[in-house]
Amino acid sequence: MQPDVSFVIAAYNAEATLGRAIDSALAQTGVTVEVVVVDDCSSDATVELARSYTDEHVRVLALETNRGPGGARNAGLDAARGRWVAVLDSDDAVLPGRLVTMIARAEQSSAEMAVDNLAVIREDGTPPEVMFPASYLEELANLTLADFIGGNIVFESTFNFGYMKPIFLRNYLEEHHLRYDEELRIGEDYILLASALAKGGRCTVEPAAGYAYHVRSGSISRVLERHHVEAMQRADAAFEAANRLDPQTQKAFTRRTRSLRQAATFLSLVEHIKQRSPLKAIRTALGDPAAIRHLRMPIAVRLHRVARQFAYRSGK
Secondary structure (H helix, E strand, C coil), X not given: CCCCEEEEEEECCCCCCHHHHHHHHHCCCCCCEEEEEEECCCCCCHHHHHHCCCCCCEEEEECCCCCHHHHHHHHHHHHCCCCEEEECCCCCEECCCHHHHHHHHHHHCCCCEEEEEEEEEECCCCCCEECCCHHHHHHHCECCHHHHHHCCCCXXXXXXXXXXXXXXXXXXXXXXXXXXXXXXXXXXXHHHHHHHHHCCCCEEEEEEXXXXXXXXXXXXXXXXXXXXXXXXXXXXXXXXXXXXXXXXXHHHHHHHHHHHHHHHHHHHHHHHHHCCCHHHXXXXXXXXXXXXXXXXXXXXXXXXHHHHHCCCCCCC
């Protein structure tokens, strides 16, 4: 029988947390599930841990070459059989009633997608908190493309919607040939949901927190580099060329484009400052003077905030 939901878990060196993610997916109430774990050439015991599950609802795919988070998730989407698909990061978890609640809300509004609130779990002992005010999401009700892009503007967004983990009707993804951009190592979640919304899909919003977003101490461990942002700029340019945007959406998109340019300039400035190349720094600053204001904040603090803006965690 076709399961209600396919959980896709892309895993890379995730033996310490993968069990928690799988267990939480299997613990869903009110829906039938399958869990597709895709091992992206881990060097630890990730694949052995996944294969230790004897539950028939857990399937394991071991990739022959490392394809990155987007590629691993695409392999999982290709293998998924559920009516709905849900991406679950290997170091996160979902609460037991998440999927039945989201599916009910989506079906009530005839939506092809749904997003919900996130519970932020800091593993340093800090009390959990929700990422978005429930009252704000309740008022939002449905997530439009303009809303979503407007919530993904570097340095400016009040609420970063890039952290949201949507569920999709699998047939909708197949009908529109929607998959993750494998060229992106960050920002691949954003482009997929933006593309799905641009195709006319409706996305309902569940205000309750059903996704447990785990933050480990020092989890933003890899350096966010300029080429990462430049890859996002290329992906955004391709997105704009492939979709017709209404005036409100175009306005939000223009703001995002400007913010990515400033982020790239800021990271370039930081590179030149670290390399003690003042002339290169000056030329870079003159090319985009608006980026200079970000130097008013200590560089380490600003870099940390830029990294958080992209939800850029180790292994993702």
